[in-house]
Amino acid sequence: MITRREFLKISGAVFATAVGSKLFLSDEFSQGLLADNTPPKSKKQVATFCEICFWKCGMLADVEDGKVVKINGNPAHPLSNGRLCPRGTGALGIIYDNDRLKTPLIRVKDKSGKQSFKSVSWEEAFDYIAEKLQKIIDTHGVDKVALFSHGCGGSFFKDLLKGMGSKNITAPSYAQCRGPRMEGFSMTYGRDVGTYESLDIPNTNCVVLIGSHLGENMHNTQVQDVSKAIDNGASFITVDPRFSTIAGKSDHWLPIKPGTDIALLLAWMNVLINEGIYQKDFIQKNAIGFDELSKHVADKTPEWAYLYTGIEPEKIRETARLMAKNAPKSIVHPGRHVVWYGDDTQRARAIAILNALLGNWGKKGGIYIPGDIPFQVSHGQPFPEGKKFHFTDKNTFPFASSMPAQTFINSAIPGEDGILEGEQMRAWFVYGCNLPSTLPNPAKVRKALEAIELVVAIDILPAEVTGYADVVLPECTFLERHEDLEVTAFRTPFIAIRQPVVPPMYESKPAWWMAKELSKRIKINGETLEKYFPYKHLEEKIKNEVETSGYSYVELKEKGAIVRNANIYDDSPTFHTPSGKIELFSKTLGDAGFDPLPNFTPPEDPPEGYFRLLFGRHPVHTFSRTSNNHVALEIFPENEIWINVEMAKIMGIKDGMYVILKNQDGIQSNKVKAKVTQRIRQDCVYMVHGFGGKDKRLTKAYNRGASDSDLISRYKEDPIMGGTGMNINFVTLEKA
Ligand SMILES: Nc1nc2c(c(=O)[nH]1)N[C@H]1C(S)=C(S)[C@@H](COP(=O)(O)OP(=O)(O)OC[C@H]3O[C@@H](n4cnc5c(=O)[nH]c(N)nc54)[C@H](O)[C@@H]3O)O[C@H]1N2
Ligand SMILES: Nc1nc2c(c(=O)[nH]1)N[C@H]1C(S)=C(S)[C@@H](COP(=O)(O)OP(=O)(O)OC[C@H]3O[C@@H](n4cnc5c(=O)[nH]c(N)nc54)[C@H](O)[C@@H]3O)O[C@H]1N2
Ligand code: SF4
C-alpha cells in the first residue's frame, strides 16, 4: 500500500471531487501506524488535559516507544479525580485516526476550472493566506475579517484577530448553546454559574433537572457529583419529554410537553409562595421584586400549568414541596444547552428565580461561589481598540454579551439579509467548528461558506467545513501540543497544563505556532503583528507565567495540575446587579421592552402527522467530533430515532427498522434506525446529534446514521440575546 506522503511526493497534489462550487477531498491513501507486538524499550507517563469535549479533564497518558497506548484519569486533577468519561479514554481513536489532516492544503483550479486541494508546505500556505488577507484588509477593512472558534487553540487565533483590529470573534458555544443561561443568570444574580457550573451537587439533598440529561451529557465531574449525591440519598426530579438515563435514577420523572417548561417553573413558584415554603429570610435579605413576582405568579396555579405541560397538579405540588423541604440544599440545574424555543433567556430567568426562592446562592448544597487561584498572565503588547462588522439591526441583540454565530452567516451573502453588495464579510478563520453541523439552517451555512472570499479552516480532521475552505491548516491533536495554561475558578481552584504526550504526527502543528507564523506576515499600519506573540515557543510563555506566579513548573509538568482549597460558601454574598441584589423583577429587561418577569407563551404544536424533533448527547460521542473515532463507533456505531411505541404501532414502524425523516420544509434525512420505546412522549422523536456524515474523507463517519442538523432548517431567535431556538422543527417518518 502506498502512504500518503509517498503519494504526495509522486504527484504533488491530491485528487478531489467537486461538489457545487467548492469541493470535498477524497483520501483513500491514508495508512495508520502498524500495531507492534514487541515489548516496549521505553515507557513513560505524561500529564495533560482532554479536548474531546470542553470540560478539559486531567489525563495521564501512557506512552511506550513513542506511541500512546492508554489514557487514564489523573487523580491529582480536580475535574477527573482519577477518572475519565468513555470519550476521554477513547482518545487513541483520535490521535491514530488514519483520516487525519496531514499537510496544509490549498484549493486550486485547473485549466478546465475544476477545483481540487493541493498539498503544500506551511510556508506556501501562510504566504497564500497572508497575501489574500492583506488585500482584503487593505481594500475592504479589517472589520470584514472574522473568526469562529471552539476549543483551547482558538485563543491564539483570537489574539491574531484582535491584533489585526477585528472584533468579529464568535463561538457556536454561545448562541447555539449556553448563551441564554449566561444572560438569564447574569441579569438575576450579576454572574453566570460558569463553565464548570458552580453547583454543590455532592452536598445537596435535592436536584431538579430541566432537560439536562446528565449521564448522557457526560461532563465527567458533574456525573461523578451526581453519583455521590445519589449515594447520599439526594432526591432527583427530572423534567424531560424523554425518559433519559437520569430520569431512570430519579424519584420523579415529569414527562413534560416540549416547550412548556416556563409554565411548570411559574407553577412551582406559585406553590412555594402560596404555601409560604420559600426561603423567606434569604429573599428578604438578598432580593428585590418579590411583591411583583408574587402578584405575577398568583394565577399560575398547578391547575393552570397542567393544561399546557400535561403534568398533574398534585405532582407539581408534591415536587415543589420536595424541593422546598430540602432548601437551601436544593438546586434547580441551570441547564447548559438551552437554546430550545426562542424564549430561552426567560426560561433561564425562571430557573434563576426559582433557585432564589430556594435560597441556595452561596450555601452548602446549593450554588457555591467558585474560588480563585492567584495567577499572573503575561500579556504581549496591548491590542488596538478594534472594529466590529456593521451588523444589520436584525442581527443585533441588546443583551448579547458575545456575538451570535448565525449573525455572521447572515452577513456573508450580498443581497440577502439586508447585506448590500460590497459590504459583506470577506474572510473567515474557522477554528474547531464544523459549521454545517453546528449552526441551524445548514443549507444557508453552506451558501455563506461558498460566498466568503477567503475561508481558512483549522482542524485535525477533514470535517465537512474543511471541504468549503480555501486553505486547510492541519492542527496536531491535543495529545501532541502545548496550550495556554488552564487557570480555573472552581470548588478547588487549579492551574492545569496541556503538553505534548508525543510529538505531532505528519506535518500537523499546534495553533499557537500557526497564529504566530501568520502574525509575521500580516501588516497593519506598516507593522507586523508578531508583537502580540512575544515568545519563541509557547512553553517559554507558560513556564514564565507559572514561575512568576510563584509555582513550580516542574511540579506542574509532572502532576498536571496545581490545586488549592477555597472557601466556597458565603452567607452574605454580593451581587453585581444594578441594584446590588438578586433581581427577581428585572428593571433592566423591562426598560429594554422585554418582560421583566418571565411569561409563558405556548409553543406551536406539530402539524397533523408530524413529531417535534428533539436531540441531545450520547455518552461516548461528542457532536461530530467523535463520529470518525473507531473506539467510540465500536460502542455506538450509528444514531437512532426514538419513537413512542404506540405511535410506531399506528405507523407500522418496527424496532430496528430503517426510516427516513422528512421535515416541515421537505428536507429529508439519511436513513436512520427506529428505536421503538415507551421512554418518549407521543408528540416528539429524539436523536443523538453529530451523525449523518457527508464527507467521504471521514471514512468511518461517512453515511452513518442521520444528521439532526440537516433537519433544523428553522430556528427561532431569542430577541434578548440572539440564541437560536432549534427545537421548533417537525418531522414525519417513512420506511426507508
Ligand atoms: N443540530 C445541533 N446543533 C448543535 C447542537 C446540537 O445538539 N444539535 N449542539 C450545540 C452545542 S451545545 C454546541 S457547544 C455547539 C458546538 O459546535 P462546534 O463549536 O462547531 O463544535 P464541535 O462540533 O465540537 O466542532 C467540531 C470540529 O472541531 C474539530 N476538532 C476537533 N478537535 C480539534 C482540535 O484539537 N483542533 C482543531 N483545530 N479542531 C478540532 C472537529 O474535527 C470538527 O470539525 O454545537 C451546537 N449545535
Ligand atoms: N457525551 C457527551 N456529553 C456532552 C457533550 C457531548 O457532545 N457528548 N456536549 C457537552 C455540551 S457542549 C453541552 S452544551 C451539554 C448539553 O447537554 P444538556 O444541557 O443536558 O442538553 P441538551 O443536549 O439540550 O438536552 C437534551 C435533553 O433535553 C430534553 N428536552 C428536549 N426538549 C425539552 C423540553 O422542551 N423540555 C425539557 N424539560 N426537556 C427537553 C431531551 O429529551 C434531552 O434529554 O452536554 C455536554 N456534555
Ligand atoms: S468529560 Fe470526557 S470528553 Fe470531556 S474533557 Fe472530560 S474526559 Fe474528555
Ligand SMILES: [Mo]
Ligand atoms: Mo454546548
